[in-house]
């Protein structure tokens with residue numbers, strides 16, 4: 001069986017993505033796995049600058065195609081400088097969001113056709129796809145209530161629930177289409193319960209490693 005090396009974590013607002021990113025990283029490190037953690041958009045100096053453009057409010061009325069291409073520009077740099085080098089060295093990579101987010105937000109949310117996204121995916125990533133994707137699922141209303149007014153909303157967080165509901169649907173559809181790659185975790189329960197589910201996934205990962 002192929003060793004799992006490239007893991008991505010997805011989730012909507014208020015799903016506990018940051019806390020659980022930390023939990024997964026610690027859990028895998030404790031098993032002696034050499035893991036690089038990173039995020040998208042971002043993960044490199046150029047990528048983090050692009051993230052500012054994408055999430056900030058400096059420019060208003062960004063076109064959907066510009067948004068999509070900036071996501072992939074950041075990704076191309078990330079793949080070149082961080083993800084591929086780590087995988088080539090035999091390290092595992094745990095990435096906070098990846099291309100499933102593009103299908104969800106630019107595809108579902110903005111309405112860009114998925115075959116256009118697939119073209120960019122094939123161009124930028126060639127054969128590379130995540131080996132495992134954990135999706136922390138929470139109904140949008142619950143998640144947003146939970147997230148509350150944590151901080152000033154970024155350009156995406158300003159969107160209405162309808163946008164996030166379309167994104168969530170894409171995640172769930174993709175998970176259904178690719179059950180071998182996806183693990184959907186019900187994140188509407190308590191953090192303790194989510195981590196019980198995560199422990200099961202980590203267990204599965206570590207046993208595959210051996």
Ligand code: TMP
Pocket residue numbers: 039040041071096097098099101102103105106156157
């Ligand atoms: P987050 O990492 O704090 O969740 O913020 C990143 C935001 O960017 C989030 O709202 C989802 C969005 N995003 C996209 O719209 N498309 C993408 O391809 C990625 C990676 C993120």
